[in-house]
Amino acid sequence: MILIQIAMLLGFALILLGLYGALTNRDIIRMIVSFTIADTGVNVVLVSVGYLTGREAPILDTIPVADAAARITDPVPQALVLTAIVIGLGVTALMLAYAYRLFRARGSLDISDYTELKW
């Protein structure tokens, strides 16, 4: 039980840390890194929600299907985490591509230099 709570706390700490970093660093690359930290935090939270103490990973090659329900952890959050990781990767890649193009266009990676659209 305590393991789950520690994992969940760690996950939320990572989310807050990541958000703090993303919202205080003006450098676009640092912002992107911060978001990946926050994403990792979310993934830790996802896994910790589905974890059942003392159970095994839901891989049916090693566990007989018959007693799977009693021996494996909840597989759904794990599947979700996989998807979330993939999506996180896609978004991070896109943000990095944007960072590259922003730098090419303006020669700056400071987010506060891109405020000509406002009001």
Added chain:
Amino acid sequence: MVSPLLILAAGLGAAFLLGLLRQTSERAAFYVTIAALGFMGFIALSWTVGLALGDALPVMITTAGTAPPFAINLFMGGMEAALISVVTLTGLLSAFYMRKDLLRLGRRVMAVLLVLIMALSGLIMTRDLFNLFVFIELIVIASAGLILLSRDTRALGAGFKYLVVSQVISILLLVGVIFTYHANGSLNIDDIPARPMVFTGASLAIFLVLIALVLELKPFPANGWALDIYESAHPGFSAIFSAASGTAAAFAAFKLFDVAGPAWLPLATGIGIVTFVGANLLALAQSHDRRLLGYSSVGQIGLVLMVIGQADILGATLPYVAGGILISHAVAKSGLFWLSGLVKGRELSDWAALRDNPVLIVAFATFIAMLTGLPPFPAFYAKWALVHALMANGAFALTAAFLIAALIEAAVLFRWFGMAIKRESRRAVVVNLTYEAVVLLAMGTSFVLSWIWGAASGQENLITLVPLLFALLFLPLDIFPAKAKNLLAIAGLVVWFALSFHGLDPIRLVFLIIMVLGGALLLLASFHAEGRRMGFYTPAMLMFAGMALLITSETSFQFFAAWEFLTVGSYFLILRGHDSEPHALSYIVFSLGGAFALLAGFALASGGKFTFFVSELSEIAPQVAPYVFVLLAIGFLTKTAVMGLHIWLPGAHAEAETDVSPMVSGILLKAGLFGLFILLLEMGHQTLYGIDLTVVLVWLGALSAFVGAVLAAFQEDAKRLLAYSSISQMGYAVFGLALMNHLGWLLALMFAINHFVYKSMLFLAVGGVKERTHTKLMYKMGGLITLMPYTFVSVLVGIIAMSGVPPLSGFGGRWIFYNAIMSTDLRLPMILVFMSGPVGFLYLFRLIHSIFLGQPKDELRMVKEAPFWIVAPQMLFVAFLIAFAALPGMILRRVDGYIGQIFGDQPLTWSGRIVDSQFGTWNPVAIWGVIAVVFITILLLLIWMNHNAQRVKQFNIVFSAERPFKPQTTHFAWNFFAPYRKAMGFLEAPIATGFWTGVSNALHGTAEFTRKFYTGNGQTYAVQLLLFVVAVYLIVLGSMGGAS
């Protein structure tokens, strides 16, 4: 039916297929994209039609061969099919629209477009929470990709801000999703139980999911990122972002609110109305067209969210109402974004370029009418149903906020339209047939949707009304010469009168004659116009259609729809005047404000019933009746321009075209009067806080009569003088009506007839003078009596009639008027009204004196008589006035009998042509005789005295001193009534104008100040987003505390 899954499969499959094509075959890639989008649109449309006609049943699609919650399931019902149609068709049209840029950037961007449309469709269909998240992320990635389509380098920054904000939203959503799963053991949306708003983990989880989906709707004020995208993205993409993405996100939010239970609805209501009000208010300060459209998009989606929050009171009508607003928004907004691609400049006034192509102006007007919820478009029905439901459930503050914000939105959009019509464009319109075709398709769709919503309304289907279709017929006919169209218009009015006058009571008949036959008569003056006169006949006939339908309307719905028709038609008509841009705007804002008061009044009166007969007004519960009375009276008094609500009138009537001024003054004002007739007829005396509301009306009428006359006397502009005089005359009529007795009503009706005749005549006469002298300022005229004799005769007859001097019909009016005020107890307003008579004479005298008498000006020495077609109707009016004066009985007697039935008395006795009352006798024929004898005697006397008169040439006088610096200030006709001004000038203090200017400035100031909030910094936007979430959560917690 094709499986709806193919919508997703087609999008995804085509996107992969594009990857297999050769790099260089962009053209083939484009056709694959179009084919895929077309196929997706076809499936969605076929499902929509099938489900609507009952040929198909809603279907639940399971994936992976397993039932939910073990696999993702999708649902295709009526709402889903309709909204996916919107999404896919917007995508298809935008793909055509962006053809050049898609070809430029190649197959990869086309794949991204396909993925976006696929993901939006999936977002609508899915019933799985995590799948929802996946589709949202796909939308984010695809949108961020498509933002790069724009050639505007600022779009890069906007796209990055969007990604930053999306990251924050996805963190919230994912945490919410996993804890919702934890609480319910299922990711299926339908397995989420309705939860109360309490402080538990499960509630917090559903809060996070809801707020994340709400954040996707760009709620005010956490929406700076979206506005930046709207401003900088390719208009084709903005159309998708606004119409398709907005639609899908709104539906996703709806799905979750639907299962979360009624406890969460106030969240949607609150955020929705704040967004609708905030976005429209801030739009006031915008001068960039696409950013303004962005604000408007945000506002409309906020409105949809607000409607979703009314799920408990709307019940089964929710899809109809929310769908009406959403689809109107989607079609109009995408249409406007597509239009914006045809305009080169980005200032609002640059849209004047559209005037190069009148069809585009029609499209622009259609989209604006659609957005502002004017009939016959779907949002009109939705607005009607929404306000009825809100008022029936006592949500008065919410209704007020909604209507005020809707009014601000209308002001923003119509100000923009006014600029497009009146400003000069610096750059020509873009010529691009694809763009135009896409815009016109959207416009055509808007009329099809109008038909569908009308057919489903349970009310009259407005788009099928013959008068409306007749007005719209003039759009294609606009290529023909004006004279031919004029003939058709007159014939149409006469035929409509012949068809509709049967069975009307005498009061309605009188109004129908004034409005429809009077309109035909005034259209004679329009024969004067040369060329095609594009854009005149549709608005004019729309206005007349509104008036004709108003008179024959039976239900409050018909009445209100007719009211909006005549308002919109007259707005477009007034806008045609040379300097009328600001005046037309203030006209439409006041008129729509009045119309909204009517809407609220009818909604309150009906108690939520959608079909409410106007005659039922007499039966409503006494506790709401006074409020209904106040709301309806405000609506009608706005139209009659009572003091305080009058500031739109002088400009609107004075700046209109020569033949439009008499229409909007002589005829249109009567619509308000007709409304008051109906209101007082059905509701009579009402008391609020111990005050008899009819007494308030008496005072308002008397004040308008007096102050209007004083203001008229101080005008230098002849048309403005007549406009102020209308305020005064309408004041008389309101006064008479509010007296609530037989003679008062007869007086009001007499004024309605007389005012129509002499105000039309005088406006035509002054308009004719203006046509020749090219000025409306009276001190610049003079001595025109010999140059324009016919016009002089009509002005002379007009002012004799109007001032109530015997023998013309005005005297009859006065006679009834004196009888009426003698029979009332209200002495003070009576004195006020009595005093307005002589003041009226002051301003009327100026018309004769300054225009026709005195010294002719050098530059006006060669002026000719006014054009034949402007003089002709005046002469008909002169003949009518003389006949009506001699034989008032022909109309009045029937009306008098009818009013007698209402009040159950008969104070006038008609014997032959002589009318008797308690106070005296009126014998029109005898008066004619007396006047004729006096006149002839004096004439003979003058002729006899004339033998030793000396003819004085014009320059037989000598100026001794130097030339005056400012000649007009020494002209005796300038500031003619200076002594009176010294005495009564305080009445001229622009109190009402000052008040309304103050309101307008305060709103603009707030908008200007508040929008600084959008600093443009992506981090600030993200912080605002988080603070917004925290603030909303605290408010939710607070409201829980209040509830428990």
